[in-house]
Amino acid sequence: MLGKKLDRLHWMHWLVILLSTILTVLAWKTSKETLDEKVENKFKRESTQIIELVLERMQKYEDALWGGVATINSHDGNIDYVHWRSFAQRLKLEERYPGINGIGVIHNIQKDQLNSYLKLERKQRPNYKIHPAHSEKEYWPITYIIPDDINAKAVGLDMAHETNRYTAAKKARDTGKAQITGPITLVQDSEKTPGFLFYAPFYKGDIPETVEERRKKVVGLVYAPFVFSKLMQGVLNEKNRHISLKVSDQDSVLYNENFQESSRFDNKPLFSKLVSKKVYGRTWTFDMRTNQAFREANVNAQPMIILLGGIVIDSMLFLIFYMMGRSRRKAVEYAELKVKEADEQRMIAANSAKLASLGEMAAGIAHEINNPLAIITGNVRVLLKLLAKEDVKNAKINESAKMIHDTAMRISKIVKGMRYLSRDGSQDEVKAEKVSEILQDVVDLSSEKFKRQSVELSISNSDESLKVDCRKIEISQVLVNLLNNSYDAIKDLETKWIKIEVFQEDQFCVVAVEDSGDQIPEEIKNKLMNPFFTTKPAGEGTGLGLSISKRIIGKHGGKLSLDDKSANTRFLIHLPIHSA
Structure with missing residues (x-):
C-alpha cells in the first residue's frame, strides 16, 4: 500500500505535465488554424x-x-x-x-x-x-x-x-x-x-x-x-x-x-x-x-507532428517523474521483499519442524504399538491354525479370531501410513505414480475418522490408469490436508459428505475435493492461500496448510485452486499427466 502511495506523482509534477500539455494543444491548435486558413484561401x-x-x-x-x-x-x-x-x-x-x-x-x-x-x-x-x-x-x-x-x-x-x-x-x-x-x-x-x-x-x-x-x-x-x-x-x-x-x-x-x-x-x-x-x-x-x-494536394502533417511531438515530450516528462517516484519506493519494496522471504522461511521451518515432530511421534507410536501388535498377530495366526487343525466347528470362535487378525492388520497398516505421511518427502525422487493408488493410501488413513463422525466419503475415478510425475508423499500430504480441512468444516453440520472426483482435462489430471459445506465467502477467498491465514479458532490451525499445499502443487507444474462455480466448497488440483 505504501509502495503505491510512493508511486503517485507529486502535485508539482502534475502541474508541469499539465502546463506542457496545454502548450502542446495551443501550438497544435494555432498551427492547424493557420493551415486551415491557408487552405481555405x-x-x-x-x-x-x-x-x-x-x-x-x-x-x-x-x-x-x-x-x-x-x-x-x-x-x-x-x-x-x-x-x-x-x-x-x-x-x-x-x-x-x-x-x-x-x-x-x-x-x-x-x-x-x-x-x-x-x-x-x-x-x-x-x-x-x-x-x-x-x-x-x-x-x-x-x-x-x-x-x-x-x-x-x-x-x-x-x-x-x-x-x-x-x-x-x-x-x-x-x-x-x-x-x-x-x-x-x-x-x-x-x-x-x-x-x-x-x-x-x-x-x-x-x-x-x-x-x-x-x-x-x-x-x-x-x-x-x-x-x-x-x-x-x-x-x-x-x-x-x-x-x-x-x-x-x-x-x-x-x-x-x-x-x-x-x-x-x-x-x-x-x-x-x-x-x-x-x-x-x-x-x-x-x-x-x-x-x-x-x-491530397493539401495534406500537411505539421499540426499532427506538433501534437505528436508534444505528446512524446509530455510522456517523457511523465516517465521521468514516474521513475523518480519508483526510485523513492525501492527501499520500501526491498524491505517488503525481505519480510515476505522471512515469512516464507518461517513457514517452511514451521512445516519442517511439524513434520519432524510428527515423524518422531509416529515412529515412537509405531514402536510401542508394533511390538504388542506383533505378539497379538502371531498368536492369532497360531490360534487360527489350531482351530483349523482340530477342525473346530464353532463359527463364533472362528469369526472372532478372524476379526482380531483383520483388525490387527488394519492397525499395522495405519501405523505404517502415519510413519510414511509424517516424513519430509521434498527430497524424494520424482516418479510416475498412479493417482488411484495415492488416493487409496490417503483414504485408508482417514476413513475410520470419517466413519466415527458419520461423514460419507465417496470416490469417483473416470480412469484408474491415470498417472502423474510426482513425489508421492508430497501429493499425499496435500490430499490429507484438503480432507482434514473438509472434515473440520462439516463435522458439526447436519448433512456431512466429502466427494473426491478424478478426471482428465486436456493434458492435466484433475483431482476435485468437494464437501457439503457452503461456498467460501468472497471477503476471504483472496486471502485463503496466504501464509498464516486461517479461519479456525486460535490454537486449532496455523494457516500453513493451504499455502504449503499450493506451493507443493506449483513445484509439480500444477495448480491448486478454489472452484468459484461450485455451490459447495470445492478445491481443484491440476497435475500434468505422465507422458510415457
Whole structure:
C-alpha cells in the first residue's frame, strides 16, 4: 500500500505535465488554424479563378460573334455562304476557340419575305429548307453554320419553333446585346447533353437607339452553338483542377462533376461554395466543391507532428517523474521483499519442524504399538491354525479370531501410513505414480475418522490408469490436508459428505475435493492461500496448510485452486499427466 502511495506523482509534477500539455494543444491548435486558413484561401482563390475563366472565355466567344457581325456589315449586311465559310475558316475555331461547336448566321424572315428568301438560298443549296413547322408569325432560320459537316442537322432549323431559342433571339434583337438561350439540346448533339446558343444581333446599319427601331431594322443574328460539357473541357482542364464544378440554369443542370461515381468525388468536401452570376441574360449558379485531388494536394502533417511531438515530450516528462517516484519506493519494496522471504522461511521451518515432530511421534507410536501388535498377530495366526487343525466347528470362535487378525492388520497398516505421511518427502525422487493408488493410501488413513463422525466419503475415478510425475508423499500430504480441512468444516453440520472426483482435462489430471459445506465467502477467498491465514479458532490451525499445499502443487507444474462455480466448497488440483 505504501509502495503505491510512493508511486503517485507529486502535485508539482502534475502541474508541469499539465502546463506542457496545454502548450502542446495551443501550438497544435494555432498551427492547424493557420493551415486551415491557408487552405481555405486557396479554395477561395481557385473557385474565383474558375468563374473568371468561364466568364473570360464567354467574352472571347462574344468577340468572335461581334467579329462575324462586323464581317456581315462589311458586305452591306448581306453575306453569302462562300464568304461566310471563308470568314469562319480564318477564325480557326478549334485552335483559338476550344469548346465552340461552330459559328453561323440566322436571318429574321417575315412571312411576306419567306418565298424570296428560300429562292435566294436554294440557288446555291437546292435542298435548303426551314424546319420544323410552327405557329409563330415570323421565322428565324439558321442560314449558314460552319463547320457544316458536324452541324448539318442544324441548317435551316427555325429558332421560333422552341421557347428558349426564340425568347433569347427576340431579347438579343430588342436589346442590341449578345444573349444566350436557356438550356437546350442541340439537334446535332448525338449524346443529347445540355447546351445553349450564343446570339449577337445585326441590323441594317448601326444598332438603332430604340427597341421599336431595332425590331424594324433587325436583319438577323450571328450565333454559336455550345454543348456545355465541351465548353467546360475547352475552358477548364478537369485533371489540373482541385475543385469539382456543377453549373445550373435555374432548375436545369448544365454541367456536373459532383457525383459519387466520379473517381475524384469527395463525400465530405473540405470546402464548398455557391455563386450565382448574370451571364448574357441568364443566371448561372456555380456549385463548387473540393475533391479528392484538393484533399491530397493539401495534406500537411505539421499540426499532427506538433501534437505528436508534444505528446512524446509530455510522456517523457511523465516517465521521468514516474521513475523518480519508483526510485523513492525501492527501499520500501526491498524491505517488503525481505519480510515476505522471512515469512516464507518461517513457514517452511514451521512445516519442517511439524513434520519432524510428527515423524518422531509416529515412529515412537509405531514402536510401542508394533511390538504388542506383533505378539497379538502371531498368536492369532497360531490360534487360527489350531482351530483349523482340530477342525473346530464353532463359527463364533472362528469369526472372532478372524476379526482380531483383520483388525490387527488394519492397525499395522495405519501405523505404517502415519510413519510414511509424517516424513519430509521434498527430497524424494520424482516418479510416475498412479493417482488411484495415492488416493487409496490417503483414504485408508482417514476413513475410520470419517466413519466415527458419520461423514460419507465417496470416490469417483473416470480412469484408474491415470498417472502423474510426482513425489508421492508430497501429493499425499496435500490430499490429507484438503480432507482434514473438509472434515473440520462439516463435522458439526447436519448433512456431512466429502466427494473426491478424478478426471482428465486436456493434458492435466484433475483431482476435485468437494464437501457439503457452503461456498467460501468472497471477503476471504483472496486471502485463503496466504501464509498464516486461517479461519479456525486460535490454537486449532496455523494457516500453513493451504499455502504449503499450493506451493507443493506449483513445484509439480500444477495448480491448486478454489472452484468459484461450485455451490459447495470445492478445491481443484491440476497435475500434468505422465507422458510415457
